[in-house]
Amino acid sequence: MARGTAATGRKGRREAASAPPPRSSLAEGVRAGDSLSVARAISLAEDRSPEGAALLADLAPSTGRAHRIGVTGPPGAGKSTLVNGLARLMLDGGRTVGIIAVDPTSPFTGGALLGDRVRMQGAAGDPRVFIRSMASRGDLGGLAAAAQDACDVLDAAGKDRIVMETVGVGQTEVEVAGAADTVVVILHPEAGDGVQAMKAGLMEVADVFVVNKADREGADRLVQDVLDVLELRRAAPGDGWRPPVLKTVASTGEGLPALLASVEEHAARSRASGSFDRRRRGRVRSRIRDLVEESLRARVLGAGGDALEGLVDEVVAGRESPRGAALRLLRRVTGGREPGSDHGWRR
Ligand SMILES: Nc1nc2c(ncn2[C@@H]2O[C@H](COP(=O)(O)OP(=O)(O)O)[C@@H](O)[C@H]2O)c(=O)[nH]1
Ligand SMILES: [Mg+2]
Numbered sequence: 001m002a003r004g005t006a007a008t009g010r011k012g013r014r015e016a017a018s019a020p021p022p023r024s025s026l027a028e029g030v031r032a033g034d035s036l037s038v039a040r041a042i043s044l045a046e047d048r049s050p051e052g053a054a055l056l057a058d059l060a061p062s063t064g065r066a067h068r069i070g071v072t073g074p075p076g077a078g079k080s081t082l083v084n085g086l087a088r089l090m091l092d093g094g095r096t097v098g099i100i101a102v103d104p105t106s107p108f109t110g111g112a113l114l115g116d117r118v119r120m121q122g123a124a125g126d127p128r129v130f131i132r133s134m135a136s137r138g139d140l141g142g143l144a145a146a147a148q149d150a151c152d153v154l155d156a157a158g159k160d161r162i163v164m165e166t167v168g169v170g171q172t173e174v175e176v177a178g179a180a181d182t183v184v185v186i187l188h189p190e191a192g193d194g195v196q197a198m199k200a201g202l203m204e205v206a207d208v209f210v211v212n213k214a215d216r217e218g219a220d221r222l223v224q225d226v227l228d229v230l231e232l233r234r235a236a237p238g239d240g241w242r243p244p245v246l247k248t249v250a251s252t253g254e255g256l257p258a259l260l261a262s263v264e265e266h267a268a269r270s271r272a273s274g275s276f277d278r279r280r281r282g283r284v285r286s287r288i289r290d291l292v293e294e295s296l297r298a299r300v301l302g303a304g305g306d307a308l309e310g311l312v313d314e315v316v317a318g319r320e321s322p323r324g325a326a327l328r329l330l331r332r333v334t335g336g337r338e339p340g341s342d343h344g345w346r347r
Helices: 006-016 022-031 035-047 050-062 081-094 110-117 140-156 171-178 193-199 220-234 254-271 275-303 305-316 323-335
Strands: 067-073 096-105 129-135 161-166 182-187 207-212 245-249
Touching: 022 035, 022 050, 022 140, 035 050, 035 129, 035 140, 050 140, 067 081, 067 171, 081 096, 081 161, 081 254, 096 140, 096 171, 129 140, 140 161, 140 171, 140 275, 161 171, 171 182, 182 254, 207 220, 207 254, 220 245, 245 254, 254 275, 275 323, 305 323
Parallel strands: 067 161, 067 182, 096 129, 096 161, 182 207, 207 245
Antiparallel strands: none
């Protein structure tokens, strides 16, 4: 990545901007790693304000260096405890760390995240760590996008490692965690959870499996269950990386150095094999698509909001088909031109 060293890169940019408007000074603050600027930048991005969009554009040249690690698994598996321990190890190894805790199930004031904050205090007291909680505002797709934007901000702020923790095993969690360079799936030896994770598609996105609470009954059996499922998965095409299944006791730190080593090995191997770039391209591709979809949807339904009910009447009365109605709404933003086909408007 042609980014130069952090020091010369930042200095060069600062000299180039002789009379920076306020937005640029916020970008400068982010690039300098200032926590308040980072927090404000993430809020702007989260609000999806035009100011936030412009800021992300300003920061774009400074992103792409961090390694993004998604951590997901069922509630209570020990994710927060493990992320905290992992962050400590990364700091001890001389890395700077950003942590984003994503909770699609709770409103912004939800208790779960406050609990997480308390648990993460070990790492939170350290100025080299930035921790941010993000919760649903009733729009799950938006949450995944906001988490990605927050990652970009932390990346631009010079964090070497960004960990995204999600609370559960639903679709949004898979989406958020899956949008990482390395995906860690945490299971724990309690009835049903392993099966649930396998159903939710987590088995497919995992690069590293962790059976946490290895101090509990049933850990070895769960390791074997995961290995059995992986045996089937090996038939699928891949880059030769076999996801390891590691045992940890996050509450004591046991197994965490091996987990970190595994994550780092995956990072190195995927960069060498090209799968890192492929994944990153795929991620960017779907982010662009999602944003196009989002803004088209807003434009079509925003501009045609009044027309929508009239079209509903027509469809209900049998004078128009749903597809025909959709095309009529679309034409309002395509300047009356017929979209080539409606396939491009969906995924
Ligand atoms: N026995 C045991 N308890 C653990 C372990 N890791 C975490 N816990 C406890 O499990 C509970 C849930 O942990 P938490 O990190 O909040 O899980 P999360 O919901 O996945 O983030 C907490 O009470 C932790 O102290 C472990 O390895 N062994
Ligand atoms: Mg948690």
